[in-house]
Amino acid sequence: MLVEIENIFKSFDGLPAINGVSLNIEKGERVVILGPSGCGKTTLLRMIAGFIHPGKGRLAIDGIAVADNGRCLIESEDRQVGMVFQDLALWPHLNVYGNLEFGLTAKKTPRLERGKRIDAILEMVQMIQFKNAFPGDLSGGQQQRVALARALVMQPKILLMDEPLSNLDIDLNLRLRKEILRLQNELGITMLYVTHDRDEAFFLATRIVVMGGGKIQKTGTVNEVSEYLSKLSGD
Template sequence: MAKPGEENRVSESPFLRIVGVSKSFGGRAILKNLSLEVAQGESVVLVGPSGCGKTTLLRMIAGLETPDAGEIYLDGECVAAGGQNLVPPFVRRIGFVFQDLALWTHLTVEGNLRFVLSSRKVPKTEHAKRIEEMLSLVRMKGFAEKYPGKLSGGEQQRVALARALIGGSRLLLLDEPLSSLDADLRGELRDELIRIQKRLRITTVSVTHDEAEARVLADRIVKLKDGEIESITIVKPEIR
C-alpha cells in the first residue's frame, strides 16, 4: 500500500487530473482539497464508506456538479476551475453509468442509443451499424426494439453500459453499477465489464462499496474517508 501523494501521480501527461478539489453541501465539506491522477486506459476504483464523497467526485468529473475550488483536467484540457465548470457535460465526451441506471423509459433500447449518437452528431448513416456493434459488444443483440421496462436487471445494466460507451466516450464513469444485482449476475457482469474495458482500452473511474469487487475491477484502488484520500493500493502495477 502506498502513501497518498506518492501513488496518485501516474505519468507526465495523465488522462484525468484532479487538483485540490473541494466541495461542500449546506456547509458540510464533502471533498477536501483532493488530488488524483488517472492514466490513459487505467481503471481506478474509488472505495469508502457512505458519504465520503465518492459519487460527488464522479459527478464533478462528469460536470454534473461544480467544484467549489480546485481544477479538473481531461486529456490536458482544463474542464473545471475557479468554482466553475468551464466545459459543459455534453462536450466532455464522458460515459456515465448511474447507480439507478437512469435509462430513458419512454425510448426503446435502440432509441436510448440513437439519442446519444444524434446528440454527438454521428452521421445518421452510421447509426444502425454502430448500434448493432455496441449491442453485440454488450451481448444484447435482438433487444433493440424492447423498452427498458421490459428488460431484466442484468439486461438493463448492459443497455446502460452500451449507452455510456456508444458515443465514442473517452472516459467511463461507473457509480456502483453492480450494486442492485444478485451475486451470480454480479460476477457475470463484472467479468463482462473487465472484458469490455480491456477490449476498448477505455479509461475508467468506478465507485463501489465492495472491496473484493474493487480488487477484481481495479488497476488502482483509491480509498476515501471524510472527503480525503486515505490510501491508494496498486493492484496491477503493469498498467503504470
C-alpha cells in the first residue's frame, strides 16, 4: 500500500475539518477526491504532504509512518510527495528551468543529472521551448504545465493535485485533463487528485472518493459513484 490513512482527525480552532478519515491508496492508482467547498479536501492533501499534521490518527507513505497521533514523524521535504495547486505557485523571479532546478539543487542532485531530468520532463509536458521563459510571460495553461513538471521532476512517490485545472478555461481544462492522463500512463505515477467537478473526476479517476463534512461518504469506481450521486440527487 502506498498511502495508508488511518482514522485521522484535524480541527482548526476547535472546529473539525477532517472528522475520522481512513483511506488506502495503492501504487499506480488515480484516486480522485470529489466534494463541495469546505468539506476538507485541501486539508487532507496538506496532511499527506506534511504541511499540517493530523491531531489524531496515523498516516503512512510507502510503509513508513509519517505522522502518528499528533506527532509528525517525517517532515514534508522527506516524504517524496509532489504537489500541484490551483493557484499557480511558480517562483516569478526564476525562469522555467530555474523553477524546476530549485528542488533538485536542494536535494543536492548533481548538475548534469539535473539538466537531463529537467529536459526530459519539459519535453514530456511539451514546454522545452520555454525553458528560459519567466512565469509572467507564460499563459495560465503553460504555467500549470510547468507546475506539473516541477512536481514530477522530483520523481515523487505520489502526486497530489489540488484543483489544478479549475482556474483554466474549459478548452484548456479538457486538453490538460488528457495530458495528465497521458503523463500518468507514461510514468505510472500514483495520483491523488482533488476536484469539485464531477466530469473531471469521472474522466481522470480509477477510483473516486466522495467527501462531505470532513468525512468520506462513498468510495468506488466511476460507475458506482456515478450511480450513488444520481440516487442522492433523486435522478
